[in-house]
Amino acid sequence: MQRYENYSDELTDHEQELGFKRVLTVNPRFGFAGRANMVPAVVLRIGPSHRIIKLVNPDGNIEYSHQAFGSYFPPGNIDYNDDEWNPVLTPMPSAESAIRMALAGPMPNNPFRQHVYTATAMMKLMCPGCSEWFDLEAESLSIGETQVCPKCEYSGVAESFVG
Numbered sequence: 001m002q003r004y005e006n007y008s009d010e011l012t013d014h015e016q017e018l019g020f021k022r023v024l025t026v027n028p029r030f031g032f033a034g035r036a037n038m039v040p041a042v043v044l045r046i047g048p049s050h051r052i053i054k055l056v057n058p059d060g061n062i063e064y065s066h067q068a069f070g071s072y073f074p075p076g077n078i079d080y081n082d083d084e085w086n087p088v089l090t091p092m093p094s095a096e097s098a099i100r101m102a103l104a105g106p107m108p109n110n111p112f113r114q115h116v117y118t119a120t121a122m123m124k125l126m127c128p129g130c131s132e133w134f135d136l137e138a139e140s141l142s143i144g145e146t147q148v149c150p151k152c153e154y155s156g157v158a159e160s161f162v163g
């Protein structure tokens, strides 16, 4: 399956013990030529529209990034842009540190924390049955999980809804 350059889709035993899962998530570059809607990633959900995602740097180093789905600006603000997964904290090389910092919440003395106005996470899926696109409220999809097309009722595993 096509991978997003910046995401690692290799789940280690250690990450699994910490609660990370290998899932399908929105491809940040979906919409660019040849880019799929969903890509595999290693993610720990830490609350509604909040997650820690495993990143791989161009030099091959692993980092963990606390992200939230939404915008840095509230709806109606002149700088508001479409809701997407945005970094909350600077990525960290330690998964434990990333989890600890994410769960600590906003701290007045932490200049590295960015507030995200969260929204319900959405994904676009492409039905392999009728070839129609539809929106799904989801932060991620489990690989192998059954999805149903709301238009033609085709049923199949999540990864078959990649378009």
Ligand SMILES: [Zn+2]
Binding pocket: 127, 128, 129, 130, 131, 132, 149, 150, 151, 152, 153, 154
């Ligand atoms: Zn369909």
